[in-house]
Amino acid sequence: MELGITTFVETTPDVKTGKVISHAERIREVVEEIVLADEVGLDVFGVGEHHREDYACSAPAVLLAAAASQTKNIRLSSAVSVLSSDDPVRVFQEFATVDAISNGRAEIMAGRGSFIESFPLFGYDLNDYHELFEEKLDLLLKIRESEKVTWSGKHRPSINNRGIYPRPVQDPLPVWIASGGTPESVARAGVLGLPLVLAIIGGSPLQFAPLVELYKRAARKNGHDASKLTVASHSHGFVAKSTDEAVEKFFPPTQRAMNIIGRERGWGEYTKTTFDHARSLEGALYVGDVQTVAEKIIFLRKNVGVTRFMLHVPVGSMPHEDVMSAIELFGKEVAPIVRDEVEKWKNQ
Template sequence: MIELGISTFGETTPLEKTGETYSHEERIRQLVKEIELADSVGLDVYGIGEHHREDFAVSAPEIVLAAGAVNTQHIKLTSAVSILSSMDPVRLYQQYATIDALSNGRAEIMAGRGSFTESFPLFGYDLANYEELFDEKLDMLLRIKDETNLTWQGKHAQTVLNKPVYPRAVQEDFPVWVATGGHVESTVKIAQLGLPIVYAVIGAAPKHFKPLADAYRKIAANEGHPQNRIKVAAHSWGWIADDQSKAVEEYFYPNKQTVDNIAKDRPHWREMTKEDYLRSLSDQGATIVGDPDHVAQKIIHIIETLDLDRFFLHLPVGSLPHEDVLRAIELYGKEVAPRVRTYFENKKKA
């Protein structure tokens, strides 16, 4: 069955009605409550992304996920993403193996190159080595995952000679997913490695990612990778409220704050207009906003279009009052997820 979950970056942008901004420490505490609620309403996975910017609260998702592991029972806990290029793969594995212990086998790593680059100068890495860093460190992480004693001849990473890496993960085949914005080269590399893939479907309509998802499956199968490892997930921005028009209206401001902040640093982005926003909510866009029935139908559409194994609703993008976020999570787990699951259960029986 399809897994349904939430991804978040712990955004800290001004609230529309008050102009106030949640502090980083307050937002981090909120995230733990959100994980616990997502677990209690039956969602399958919760992911937190790593950033090193003022408008995102979380630079160390593994610590927040560890806190969330303690009082949850079922939900899987993953980074979304860990910026592997600027991390030590040994330390990354140890951190998530520790979460795996705390959660009794519910931790995962989602590795990515990082669409934001603040971590590279912060940790002393050269952006000129952007691709090489990721490829080498991913190979190293997979070696650590599969072998207790590590031997590694590093170019950008350290050289290690037959040293054990502890603790070991509870899960024998510890899950490592790889995220991509939809580049062909990334898709091919991930498929050749036989790793599950996550597409960030946040711009174009889902149908534009279908050739990539189909190519990923074909290449991975041709490489001889087992079917249970060939998995596709997607992450899309979204929001849920009891009323359709209310959801559409209240989500514009926080969404615009985030997009406008990103546009300051990226020449190919522009500040969001209301027209841009409404277009993103249409069938030509990937943003999923509305009441439970509308959101469920749009999630079903993206799952069917890409034949997904897992879907993340990035909730929210930009800051909304925390009580509204908790209500959105409740609606997702209690009303949206059952609609989606029932649809696919009935389709399987037909």
């Protein structure tokens, strides 16, 4: 059971002071958070790509490269790379470079992206949203399979027997498919035999169990060993010494951030009732003391089948010291409980 952290490098106003941290400062903080996650024994750290004012990182590979030289064991992933609006050649080259700096710890988490700002920014038509991803994923996978590439498509100039460099330390460089939970994207990951990441940020995680089965069926049908494929989840959460402290610190910035996004997308208001319901055992919010968070992750493993869990913290801007404390508790206290329990359960 792998455990890790994800972040979108948020720069929303502080709920108490109204102050907005600079992009530069928040980026430096995240490098420190990755270093700490490595020190406390976590397995992976993922950094999201966004192109908007309230998220500071538009170039995850650069930030991960900065952390790569300061870490020893932790895997370094995008979360996600918005492949639809990027060039697969450059994505591969950037993460192959991170792989070199880290000596084989880089991963690409490829997705369509839940925000659309990158499409007009780089001149892509949202009407091509699905087609862009399929075509560019095809090119990315061809690049990782072969040093010399010949390829043609609709949305990018053709490549005729050109070499793509540098080559990564890992062969092949890990590419994950990120999904919000649509059957189409889950099945695609299975057909391709690629590891799957599910964004479980609302509703009940139990609703994702049939999708995991769909993924494995698609993999088996296409000749892949489903037992060797990894299923990961990414969920919002926060760990503190007590559940009351976790709720007190995490709810206000989360509510503010979720309501800003909710107004953009036409969602209902994010209330304390919504928050508290999501904190229940079968909810998608992993907020509480060490034992509470550990129990929820174990429940997820047993009932949905995930083999990697990534805690997304914070959702809205929080003091850096609080985020660091949550990472330390997650690595030093939550992770050992989860790993021990999963190992016992597997051996029964």
